[in-house]
Amino acid sequence: MSAPRHPSRTKPGVETKRTLCATCDVSCNVVTEVKKGRVVRVRSSDNPIFRDNICMKGIVAPKAFAHPNRLMHPLKRVGERGSGKWEQVSWDEAMTDIAARLQAIIDRDGPEAWAVSTSQWNTATDHGLGRRLMNHLGSPNWISGVALCAGNTAAINRMTYGWFPFADFPNTNCIVLIGHNPRRNSWVPVYNQIRRAQARGAKLIVLDPRKSSNAELADVWLPLRAGTDTAMLFGWLKVIFDEGLYDKDFVENWTVGFDELRARVDEFPLDRVAKITGCDPEEIRKAARIYATHGPAVIPWTPITDMQRNSTSGIRLQSILRSVCGYVDVPGGEALQGFHPHVIPESKIEAHEMLSEEQKAKQLGSDTHPAFTYRGQAGLLEHTKRVWGYEYTNQVTGCFMANPSATFRAMAGEGRYPVKAFFSLGNNTLLSFANMPLILKGMMNQDLIVVHEQFMTPTAQLADYVLPGDSWLERPWLHDSFGWSSMVRPSQKSMEPLGECESTFSVWKRLATAMGRGDIIPWDTLEDFYDYRLEPSGMSWAEFSESYEIYFGPLEFRKYEKTGFATPSGKVELKSSILEGLGFDPLPYFRDDPPPNPEYPLMMFTGVREDEFFQTGQRHVPELRARKPEPNLFVSPGTAKAQGIAEGDWAEVINPTGSAAMQVLVKDAMPDGLVRIPHGWWKPEMKQGAGHLSGALAHADAQLCPDDEDFLDREQGVPHLKGIPCRIERLDAPPEGAQ
Ligand code: SF4
Numbered sequence: 001m002s003a004p005r006h007p008s009r010t011k012p013g014v015e016t017k018r019t020l021c022a023t024c025d026v027s028c029n030v031v032t033e034v035k036k037g038r039v040v041r042v043r044s045s046d047n048p049i050f051r052d053n054i055c056m057k058g059i060v061a062p063k064a065f066a067h068p069n070r071l072m073h074p075l076k077r078v079g080e081r082g083s084g085k086w087e088q089v090s091w092d093e094a095m096t097d098i099a100a101r102l103q104a105i106i107d108r109d110g111p112e113a114w115a116v117s118t119s120q121w122n123t124a125t126d127h128g129l130g131r132r133l134m135n136h137l138g139s140p141n142w143i144s145g146v147a148l149c150a151g152n153t154a155a156i157n158r159m160t161y162g163w164f165p166f167a168d169f170p171n172t173n174c175i176v177l178i179g180h181n182p183r184r185n186s187w188v189p190v191y192n193q194i195r196r197a198q199a200r201g202a203k204l205i206v207l208d209p210r211k212s213s214n215a216e217l218a219d220v221w222l223p224l225r226a227g228t229d230t231a232m233l234f235g236w237l238k239v240i241f242d243e244g245l246y247d248k249d250f251v252e253n254w255t256v257g258f259d260e261l262r263a264r265v266d267e268f269p270l271d272r273v274a275k276i277t278g279c280d281p282e283e284i285r286k287a288a289r290i291y292a293t294h295g296p297a298v299i300p301w302t303p304i305t306d307m308q309r310n311s312t313s314g315i316r317l318q319s320i321l322r323s324v325c326g327y328v329d330v331p332g333g334e335a336l337q338g339f340h341p342h343v344i345p346e347s348k349i350e351a352h353e354m355l356s357e358e359q360k361a362k363q364l365g366s367d368t369h370p371a372f373t374y375r376g377q378a379g380l381l382e383h384t385k386r387v388w389g390y391e392y393t394n395q396v397t398g399c400f401m402a403n404p405s406a407t408f409r410a411m412a413g414e415g416r417y418p419v420k421a422f423f424s425l426g427n428n429t430l431l432s433f434a435n436m437p438l439i440l441k442g443m444m445n446q447d448l449i450v451v452h453e454q455f456m457t458p459t460a461q462l463a464d465y466v467l468p469g470d471s472w473l474e475r476p477w478l479h480d481s482f483g484w485s486s487m488v489r490p491s492q493k494s495m496e497p498l499g500e501c502e503s504t505f506s507v508w509k510r511l512a513t514a515m516g517r518g519d520i521i522p523w524d525t526l527e528d529f530y531d532y533r534l535e536p537s538g539m540s541w542a543e544f545s546e547s548y549e550i551y552f553g554p555l556e557f558r559k560y561e562k563t564g565f566a567t568p569s570g571k572v573e574l575k576s577s578i579l580e581g582l583g584f585d586p587l588p589y590f591r592d593d594p595p596p597n598p599e600y601p602l603m604m605f606t607g608v609r610e611d612e613f614f615q616t617g618q619r620h621v622p623e624l625r626a627r628k629p630e631p632n633l634f635v636s637p638g639t640a641k642a643q644g645i646a647e648g649d650w651a652e653v654i655n656p657t658g659s660a661a662m663q664v665l666v667k668d669a670m671p672d673g674l675v676r677i678p679h680g681w682w683k684p685e686m687k688q689g690a691g692h693l694s695g696a697l698a699h700a701d702a703q704l705c706p707d708d709e710d711f712l713d714r715e716q717g718v719p720h721l722k723g724i725p726c727r728i729e730r731l732d733a734p735p736e737g738a739q
Pocket of ligand 1 (some may be wrong): 021022023024025026027028053054055056057058059185186187188189
């Protein structure tokens with residue numbers, strides 16, 4: 001089944017292209033209008049499947065990418081690191097020197113001394129080629145923001161039933177949003193699907209400390225204390241087991257570990273859960289009953305549970321709820337789709353089999369927090385091959401990563417071996433993980449930093465080379481859902497890249513060639529590479545991108561009845577043999593917060609994306625900044641009064657990791673004692689270079705995010721961003737650069 005190309009409205013003199021917006025991670029199908037070789041407009045698709053899937057960030061993209069400060073040429077640092085002194089060089093000069101310096105570091109310290117940080121959108125849709133080169137050269141130290149956003153969730157879901165499921169919104173009867181708040185201008189396709197499901201009668205349950213916009217529309221809103229999802233889900237299971245609301249046939253025939261799980265769940269009577277979460281036990285009971293009896297239901301992926309002290313247990317409990325209620329791989333539930341059988345997946349391109357076991361064992365963090373590393377996923381390989389056809393199934397690109405904190409420690413000279421060469425592609429690394437002071441120290445300790453970017457980000461300001469990245473308007477893209485589902489979509493190139501901007505394909509190919517290993521990336525162009533990946537379909541890239549807007553793999557439910565699940569037992573593992581083999585508790589559990597510190601009486605949560613921005617991007621776009629000129633912290637009226645702050649004041653948020661300045665907004669929707677701070681703030685208009693970093697040292701939330709053991713998930717080593725102790729101090733005057 002597939003959705004062929006839908007006819008598009010056209011105007012005289014205007015060419016239209018079918019494109020995927022890569023400004024955020026949901027990749028909406030949109031139409032670009034091209035006049036005289038330049039994109040003049042981005043609009044919603046004409047195809048009814050995708051109509052209305054667009055937000056303000058997508059609409060302003062042509063202007064955002066035409067900004068006068070866009071990086072147009074390769075730059076080489078000529079002063080001290082962070083001095084802001086650059087000279088323009090050619091791509092050939094840059095890559096020849098980068099290759100020689102990287103090879104010298106590899107020769108001296110081993111290939112593991114090279115780490116790469118990237119993300120899978122914007123400049124960084126690198127198609128698995130970065131990992132392919134690293135695997136051939138021998139470095140396991142690839143990290144990404146997906147370590148705390150979907151990639152890690154995929155890796156943990158696989159431990160329960162062998163694949164990361166995809167919510168069947170069009171047919172579901174009940175949606176559970178855990179802290180996630182898709183909006184008209186944020187995760188738009190998900191927002192539209194939720195509203196459509198509600199319009200035909202589906203229930204909505206929202207777990208969120210704030211009265212979010214989805215909470216306002218929910219059948220049940222559970223205002224749980226930030227970071228207590230795991231306890232809440234134990235409470236749901238307690239209700240579901242005690243009242244016999246689970247799918248007994250499925251549990252009996254297709255799961256292992258039910259009795260042990262049930263004993264663990266019995267440790268969470270509702271009065272305990274109510275005490276931990278702060279929610280009314282009757283409301284908890286009501287929500288659990290709706291979930292279990294109004295199915296098929298879905299718990300769509302949420303970035304919230306990804307980023308907690310109890311992340312692994314919380315994600316496991318979501319997967320267990322889906323399973324015991326019989327919602328896995330059924331219509332209206334959560335489909336296990338596998339790869340598209342006619343497209344070579346990025347997992348295969350990545351060539352993980354080329355990396356030796358000896359080098360895999362060196363992957364940073366695999367000794368302490370192994371869940372998504374090679375070591376953590378090794379027990380799934382043969383079972384994944386049995387069911388899904390490939391041993392190294394790298395879903396959402398996060399299943400075989402190094403641990404970011406361990407990587408930054410090694411960069412700072414505090415690891416088990418040194419990392420001395422660091423590449424950052426479309427990933428403003430300095431602001432994108434916990435413990436920014438450590439990342440900064442690690443970057444200042446490098447012999448070689450290469451950044452591939454569209455703008456001079458704080459991370460780029462510390463580089464040896466800054467390479468100009470193309471945009472999603474300027475390149476084709478074969479989107480394979482990051483290995484999550486069997487949907488494949490083409491994005492047509494709309495215009496030629498501006499200046500000397502080039503794609504990540506080009507960066508990796510140039511580097512491989514300059515290192516004398518051009519054989520590793522033998523394709524001449526992205527289009528050639530896509531021809532190769534589409535070979536099983538019998539179509540070329542040109543044919544495919546002209547013919548389809550979305551290309552589905554065969555959708556079959558209850559496949560496990562033929563193949564079993566891709567776990568060691570072949571069943572859903574309520575008790576995880578993989579986690580047990582790694583020396584962890586095989587059952588979900590709950591860790592309390594560390595004892596309160598009277599110096600930091602408030603709790604903050606961060607990681608929230610605002611409608612105007614995605615991650616650390618878009619602060620340079622006037623239309624978007626006009627809507628949100630400053631980083632805003634949210635507090636309740638009660639907290640504002642108690643802290644002596646008022647709407648519009650500037651305040652410093654402080655904790656033992658660092659501090660950040662924010663402007664206060666008082667929100668009725670916030671509970672008392674909780675502070676919400678926004679993610680990823682820097683100000684492109686402010687002074688660049690070390691000591692300034694365009695306002696990142698004043699405003700970035702990563703300065704407040706600890707990564708010591710009390711604030712890391714044990715199994716994955718992801719940071720706890722949903723309930724960090726802090727205090728607030730009112731500033732007498734706005735900080736430098738305030739608008
Ligand atoms: S939600 Fe907005 S930014 Fe994200 S892909 Fe869609 S149009 Fe682009």
